[in-house]
Amino acid sequence: MQRLGDFRLPPFFNYPPYFTLQPVRETREKQVQLWKDLILEYCRSQKIHTISLEEDFPLFSNPKIERSLSHEAKEVFLAALVSEGRAEWMDKGHKRCLILWLRIQDWANLIINFVKDNGLEVMTIEEIRSGIDTRGTELEGIERSVLMRALRQLEQKGKAAIFKGTSADDEGVKFSV
Amino acid sequence: MRRRPGIAGLQTAAATRDQFRLVGENVAKVRTDVMKEQLATFRSQLEEFARKHKSDIRKNPIFRQQFHEMCAKVGVDPLASNKGVWAELLGIGDFYYELGVQIVDICIATRSHNGGLIDLLDLRKLLAQKRKATVESLSEDDCLRAISKLKVLGSGFEVISVGRRKLVRSVPTELNKDHSGILGLAQAEGYVTVEQVEKEFSWSTGRAVDALETLLKEGLAMIDDGHRDGKRRYWFPCVTINSDTIGGEAK
Numbered sequence: 001m002q003r004l005g006d007f008r009l010p011p012f013f014n015y016p017p018y019f020t021l022q023p024v025r026e027t028r029e030k031q032v033q034l035w036k037d038l039i040l041e042y043c044r045s046q047k048i049h050t051i052s053l054e055e056d057f058p059l060f061s062n063p064k065i066e067r068s069l070s071h072e073a074k075e076v077f078l079a080a081l082v083s084e085g086r087a088e089w090m091d092k093g094h095k096r097c098l099i100l101w102l103r104i105q106d107w108a109n110l111i112i113n114f115v116k117d118n119g120l121e122v123m124t125i126e127e128i129r130s131g132i133d134t135r136g137t138e139l140e141g142i143e144r145s146v147l148m149r150a151l152r153q154l155e156q157k158g159k160a161a162i163f164k165g166t167s168a169d170d171e172g173v174k175f176s177v
Numbered sequence: 178m179r180r181r182p183g184i185a186g187l188q189t190a191a192a193t194r195d196q197f198r199l200v201g202e203n204v205a206k207v208r209t210d211v212m213k214e215q216l217a218t219f220r221s222q223l224e225e226f227a228r229k230h231k232s233d234i235r236k237n238p239i240f241r242q243q244f245h246e247m248c249a250k251v252g253v254d255p256l257a258s259n260k261g262v263w264a265e266l267l268g269i270g271d272f273y274y275e276l277g278v279q280i281v282d283i284c285i286a287t288r289s290h291n292g293g294l295i296d297l298l299d300l301r302k303l304l305a306q307k308r309k310a311t312v313e314s315l316s317e318d319d320c321l322r323a324i325s326k327l328k329v330l331g332s333g334f335e336v337i338s339v340g341r342r343k344l345v346r347s348v349p350t351e352l353n354k355d356h357s358g359i360l361g362l363a364q365a366e367g368y369v370t371v372e373q374v375e376k377e378f379s380w381s382t383g384r385a386v387d388a389l390e391t392l393l394k395e396g397l398a399m400i401d402d403g404h405r406d407g408k409r410r411y412w413f414p415c416v417t418i419n420s421d422t423i424g425g426e427a428k
Binding site: 012015016017018019020022023024026027030066067068 | 289368393396399400401402412414
């Protein structure tokens, strides 16, 4: 099985036609499904939060079979993720895409469980993103905007309160679990 | 017998016919009785054989096939009914039934990739994986028998020969000669180009494109425009699917 780094690639990745947008509806649907799943799994395993269509993304080409996705194909697959709520366009020109390999809701749950399990009450935003406590967990390196949205959801449910610290960089959150 | 005119004549004719019929029935009865007895003897011998070699029949696909052929020669079908002597003796009915169900599962699972046509060897490999057995323990003959049972259910399953391969078809799509020809050609590299098809069969471009487009629409082919030579390739998943790498070496 081929690997990209330590990520195991699925068999369809080595089949040339999957790199060409298929014209027949049923075949296209199958193709889109496979690519959607692959993008989510890959981003999750590599903790990639955004994909830029103007930069090379290792998943979008396979040098072993000398095939790459066209710009149109990339847009189609990402748009499919967007319409499912698993991604969001970050700009009107559809050049950057935020990948929600976990939905905001899922992130919120993850955070609350993490906080409970570790008996934490107050943390700064930076601590959540890059502190010792979160090292090795899925929270490590979480995209700031995603984290804030998840925290705001928790705030709405009364499970957290975001507060500003002494400096602009010092935002924190108090959890009430 | 000379026919005599008049009512009496008619009555005689009728009586004569009756007599012939009686004799005929008797002869038939005697023949049937003898045959029944012969068959009964043979059946019990066959059952004895099956009992003795039950374990061989279950374990050894070649033996299994020979056993089937022996039964077929005398018009006995051990798979005819799931109940009854044979099924109980050998559990063979269950074996083929189970195999049939697994074949259906695999065909359905792979249909969106190969359009409903799968190479028999690939099917066997996937079956072996599913059953956690070796490919050798499940012969081609076993699969063909299980599939022929499926056919009886009217489920649209069929085995067709294309080129030097056997393909299992699980959808009602009919393949005409042009289509089969292209599939056969695709067995070399897993794909064909319009040019190759034209050249191989001496067809016009129109005819080649027509056939390829139909195969595409049926979900049996996929297009590939990514080769650096710029020529469109039509790939046939039913021809190259491999349980691990799909078209790994093909370019």
